[in-house]
Amino acid sequence: MGFWVVAAVAAEAGIRFRRHGEVLRAEGRLGREAVTLAKPQSYMNRSGPIVAALTGELGIDLSEVIVVHDDLDLAPGRLRIKARGGHGGHNGVLSIIDALESDRFARVKIGIGRPPDGVDPADYVLAPVSARERAVLEEAVQQAVRAVECWVGEGLMAAMNRFNVKREP
Numbered sequence: 001m002g003f004w005v006v007a008a009v010a011a012e013a014g015i016r017f018r019r020h021g022e023v024l025r026a027e028g029r030l031g032r033e034a035v036t037l038a039k040p041q042s043y044m045n046r047s048g049p050i051v052a053a054l055t056g057e058l059g060i061d062l063s064e065v066i067v068v069h070d071d072l073d074l075a076p077g078r079l080r081i082k083a084r085g086g087h088g089g090h091n092g093v094l095s096i097i098d099a100l101e102s103d104r105f106a107r108v109k110i111g112i113g114r115p116p117d118g119v120d121p122a123d124y125v126l127a128p129v130s131a132r133e134r135a136v137l138e139e140a141v142q143q144a145v146r147a148v149e150c151w152v153g154e155g156l157m158a159a160m161n162r163f164n165v166k167r168e169p
Contacts, residue, residue: 001070001110001137005144006037012145023050030152045091048099055100065105066151068144069093072121074111077136079143081151081160082107106156108147110140 006026010017015028017039026037036058040050055065069090074080084103087094097103115124129137143163151159 001112001141001144002068003039004137004141005068005108005110005148006039008141008145009148010037012149023054025054030149033152035152046095047092048095048097051096052099062100062102062104063106066108066148067093067096067105068108068110068148070112070125071109072112072114072125074109074113076111076113076133077140078111079140079147079163080107080109080111081147081156081164082109083156083160106151108144108151110137110144112137 007017009030010026010028013026013028013030013035015026015037017024017026017037019025019041022041024039024041028035036054038051038054040047042050051065051067055062069092071080071088071090073088083106085107086103087097093107096105112125115121147159147163150162
């Protein structure tokens with residue numbers, strides 16, 4: 001989900017990704033603000049060292065970092081923006097927290113719902129989605145793009161106030 005959102009943000013901003021070592025980076029502007037978008041090319045569960053290296057290279061404070069990821073504990077398509085927090089069982093987020101030695105970065109979480117009984121969560125998150133699920137998730141991606149743009153342009157609190165609302169399916 002995170003890569004879908006980051007790719008959509010880049011497309012709307014008209015910026016392209018280029019490989020820089022273990023990360024695809026797109027640098028440009030969202031409105032008046034300069035941004036760097038990143039898609040680590042390691043396994044998701046090992047993305048932390050890449051995020052830590054990138055924040056160090058760019059010399060940015062963790063309060064300027066947004067991590068976009070899926071969340072099993074949110075209903076499919078539901079967004080939740082948080083200023084900081086734990087990993088909630090998400091190994092990619094855990095890797096980032098460990099590498100940064102901090103949880104002080106914002107998250108845009110996109111709900112994918114829980115797997116059916118008997119389905120391993122690891123298999124569930126990697127499985128293809130149905131046409132119906134894809135439509136819900138594509139709408140969530142567009143909302144997440146708007147949330148990221150709002151966060152960059154107006155700040156975290158504005159994005160939380162605007163996008164942390166339950167939308168009817």
